[in-house]
Amino acid sequence: MPRSDGYTSFVNSGLGRRLASSLGLPQPVPLRRYSPGAPLVEGPVLVGGHDDTPAVGALRDGLAAAGAELVDTVPDGARLGGVVVDLTAARAPEDLESLRATLGPALKRLGRCARVVVVGRHPEAAATVAQRAARRALEGITRSVGKELRAGATANLVLVTEGSEAAALGTVTFLLSGRSAYVDGQVFRVGEGEAAAPADAERPLAGKVAVVTGAARGIGADIARTLHRDGATVVCVDVPAAGASLATVANGVGGTALQLDVTAADAGARILEHARTRHGGLDVVVHNAGITRDKLLANTDADRWDSVVRVNLLSILAMNETLLAKDGVREGGRVVLVSSIAGIAGNRGQANYAASKAGVIGLVDGYADDRALRRRGITVNAVAPGFIETEMTARIPLGTREVGRRLNSLAQGGLPVDVAEAIAFFAGDAQAAVSGNVVRVCGQSLLGA
Amino acid sequence: MPTTRRAAVLGGNRIPFARQFGPYAEASNQDMLTAxxxxxVARHGLAGERVGEVVAGAVIKHSRDFNLTREAVLGSSLAPDTPAYDIQQACGTGLEATILVANKIALGQAESAIAGGVDSASDAPIVVPERLRRKLLRLSRAKTPADRARAAITLRPTDLGIQVPAATEPRTGMSMGQHMAITAARWGVTREAQDELALASHQHLAAAYERGFFDDLVTPYLGLTRDQNLRPDTTLEKLGSLRTAFGSGPDATMTAGNSTPLSDGASAVLLGSQEWAAAHGLTPLAWFVDGETAAVDHLGGEEGLLMAPAYAVPRMLARQGLTLQDFDLYEIHEAFAATVLSTLAAWESPEFCRERLGLEAPLGSIDRSRLNVNGSSLAAGHPFAATGGRIVASLAKQLHEKGSGARGLISICAAGGQGVVAILEAA
Known part of the structure; x- marks a missing residue:
């Protein structure tokens, strides 16, 4: 996996740090990433907010059980691992002062790769226009804080449903943890549901059967590895021509390799049959397979257009006909799609790709509205990777690549595992109330923000 | 002793076959077998699994590869406590390995097993002339400087030279193709019939790739995704324009187009008991029904070098109470197109069947539309020991698609006048 970012290494050396500081250059730090056994967060987590902070009340025990040391004031001399600010009780924009008062002073006391998690309520469910404004304001604040933070720290917003605050436990835990290293400036929407924590926090996907398309290399391979690390049995799918690396990935995760083209008419049926006969059923579907055929739209022929739309979008629709049918994925199933920042911001020379990846967002919206799926407890979410260090981005010319890497709040590219972590998060049982989200894994990229 | 039970073919894998000195020129037998x-392992989810045993072999083998299969197992994701051993029966190696492990499973001596084979015509051992070899051994035995000098002084520039192994029969000094040419002439096999068979092989193999038949039978290797020898667009005209390669004079019929090329590649087949298959979520594709080997005396010219399967099949049919026509599919290894055609002609010949096989009536002809329906060695190539595994896995899958009870016959000729044949039945 390409992890070489010479600049980040340099600015974290003595000379590099002085030079970058005096020249005002970006100062990325190595991000805190999850490894089994690592503490949830490094340092105490300050909790506070407006009024009686009902969300903090509902989450307190769960967070403590997950390993967070919760404090109500900043301990002397300590560096905070994170801050959870609860604005769910905000009624009007005046109440936002509570957020400033809690978070402002704490920002100076954050440790390296600390986490800011703002918790609010869905604006569309507000009782008054003033309340809606206050709720909507949280997004602007969170995004600004994300840009203000340094040293690998991130800020994200979690919107919770009244009475279901505890259902956000998995999301807040994820955001505090090293699993969310490259997730920054994002809004997570949590619906109605019960509190749920995995029986084994180290193996939240134990007993689950997951299929990952496009698993032979890059992000797909890391998705397979991450789902396996979290306890899932993984079916690795890729085109027959990629079979050699697919076999390596599948054997590495003790899963099975299934060589098939996702655009084949029977792709969904073959995946389901394989998962069922080999592993007893299917719980998690990660539609990761994707291709690029870049050209300016003016020069894009029908073939280039068609192949990208077919692989990246139509194949998902077709496979889901089977996978999401009544006898498809089991109850409580998880579907995670891979969109792209290009699908949000657009990208020159990628009209076909952006069409397919924006279309993926449409799929998420559509499936999330599907009552039948909701009744069966099936959630559908997407991640939208930003600049991720892969073989593909390693081929971008140096200048363009450097700009791409630095144009985000963390001033570095993400790793494939960062995308994989977000997908594994969505796949967890604890996220039963999380559906219809499109979360960017982009280090709060400036593109399409 | 336990009663016998049925052994199932559960799946297979091979790498695409390459031509000699092609993409696998630098790959060793161990590399290819490991891949x-x-x-x-990946296809069947066997990472970390202890398989009953792995049996494979190579026809052209380096002396360093004395434990080829075990070393390949150790380099794979199978559990390291999976035992393995090598066998070698020329081009019958892969099928013989299948018979061996199927029998062990049938006897309850193994629950699961992998049978395979590998060969490289590119990464071949180079052998020094016998005289030089003896002198070098003497030199290495020498203990004193004086002995060493005495031994060294016997070395002559004329001793130098290398021998690359060839597909030559040790006792006749003739190549396999030369042997085949004699048999082809004896049975009156025409050039046209051979070219037609070669064309069908290419067309069938290409069609099988197109319909995705090999998606769960082949894993790409070193950038090769399909058999390198496959010529989907070849024609009778193109095949007809090739110069003859074996035999001599105007009656020569065998060309590079209707003979298999020297090839590199490997194959493996997974077998198991029904219980083991169920415990691993694997579906039996076909049952291994029976196997038979035969040999002929090709030295005196009484019988053709590659005609032993013509003898093995009727013996096996008699034992099973079957006729040659009781099969839905036939896999007759295309060492040469003429091999297949001579064998079929022999079975159709009342004289041959009476005098050589001791049968009252000829075995008769087969429905040629059931022959090598997914192509065979003329199109795929023929890495000697790998051919058996290729055929067993493909036939088992094809039989499974036909439905329970469908029967398939495998016939493979081998150097030294030998032949290995087997019957599979769809599970």
């Missing part, structure tokens, strides 16, 4: 096992 093939890795693909098989």
């Amino acid at each position: 093939t096992l890795e693909g098989l």
Whole structure:
């Protein structure tokens, strides 16, 4: 996996740090990433907010059980691992002062790769226009804080449903943890549901059967590895021509390799049959397979257009006909799609790709509205990777690549595992109330923000 | 002793076959066999699994590869406590390995097993002339400087030279193709019939790739995704324009187009008991029904070098109470197109069947539309020991698609006047 970012290494050396500081250059730090056994967060987590902070009340025990040391004031001399600010009780924009008062002073006391998690309520469910404004304001604040933070720290917003605050436990835990290293400036929407924590926090996907398309290399391979690390049995799918690396990935995760083209008419049926006969059923579907055929739209022929739309979008629709049918994925199933920042911001020379990846967002919206799926407890979410260090981005010319890497709040590219972590998060049982989200894994990229 | 039970063919894997000095020129037998096992393990979810035994072999083998299969197992994702051993029966190696492990499973001596084979015509051992070899051994035995000098002084520039192994029969000094040409002439096999068979092989193999038949039978290797020898667009005209390669004079019929090329590749087949298959979520594709080997005396010219299957099949049919026509599919290894055609002609010949096989009536002809329906060695190539595994896995899958009870016959000729044949039945 390409992890070489010479600049980040340099600015974290003595000379590099002085030079970058005096020249005002970006100062990325190595991000805190999850490894089994690592503490949830490094340092105490300050909790506070407006009024009686009902969300903090509902989450307190769960967070403590997950390993967070919760404090109500900043301990002397300590560096905070994170801050959870609860604005769910905000009624009007005046109440936002509570957020400033809690978070402002704490920002100076954050440790390296600390986490800011703002918790609010869905604006569309507000009782008054003033309340809606206050709720909507949280997004602007969170995004600004994300840009203000340094040293690998991130800020994200979690919107919770009244009475279901505890259902956000998995999301807040994820955001505090090293699993969310490259997730920054994002809004997570949590619906109605019960509190749920995995029986084994180290193996939240134990007993689950997951299929990952496009698993032979890059992000797909890391998705397979991450789902396996979290306890899932993984079916690795890729085109027959990629079979050699697919076999390596599948054997590495003790899963099975299934060589098939996702655009084949029977792709969904073959995946389901394989998962069922080999592993007893299917719980998690990660539609990761994707291709690029870049050209300016003016020069894009029908073939280039068609192949990208077919692989990246139509194949998902077709496979889901089977996978999401009544006898498809089991109850409580998880579907995670891979969109792209290009699908949000657009990208020159990628009209076909952006069409397919924006279309993926449409799929998420559509499936999330599907009552039948909701009744069966099936959630559908997407991640939208930003600049991720892969073989593909390693081929971008140096200048363009450097700009791409630095144009985000963390001033570095993400790793494939960062995308994989977000997908594994969505796949967890604890996220039963999380559906219809499109979360960017982009280090709060400036593109399409 | 336990009663016998049925052994199932559960799946297979091979790497695409390459032509000699092609993409696998630098790959060793161990490299190719390991990669093939890795693909098989991935397809069937066997990482970390202890398989009953792995049996494979190579026809052209380096002396360093004395434990080829075990070393390949150790380099694979199979559990390291999976035992393995090598066998070698020329081009019958892969099928013989299948018979061996199927019998062990049938006897309850193994629950699961992998049978395979590998060969490289590119990464071949180079042998020094016998005289030089003896002198070098003497030199290495010498203990004193004086002995060493005495031994060294016997070395002559004329001793130098290398021998690359060839597909030559040790006792006749003739190549396999030369042997085949004699048999082809004896049976009156025409050039046209051979070219038609070669064309069908290419067309069938290409069609099988197109319909995705090999998606769960082949794993790409070193950038090769399909058999390198496959010519989907070849025609009778193109095949007809090739110069003859074996035989002599105007009656020569065998060309590079209707003979298999020297090839590199490997294959492996997973077998198991019904219980083991169920416990691993694997579906039996076909049952291994029976196997038979035969040999002929090709030295005196009484019988053709590659005609032993013509003898093995009727013996096996008699034992099973079957006729040659009781099969839905036939896999007759295309060492040469003429091999297949001579064998079929022999079975149709009342004289041959009476005098050589001691049968009252000829075995008769087969429905040629059931022959090598997914192509065979003329199109795929023929890495000697790998051919058996290729055929067993493909036939088992094809039989499974036909439905329970469908029967398939495998016939493979081998150097030294030998032949290995087997019957599979769809599970």
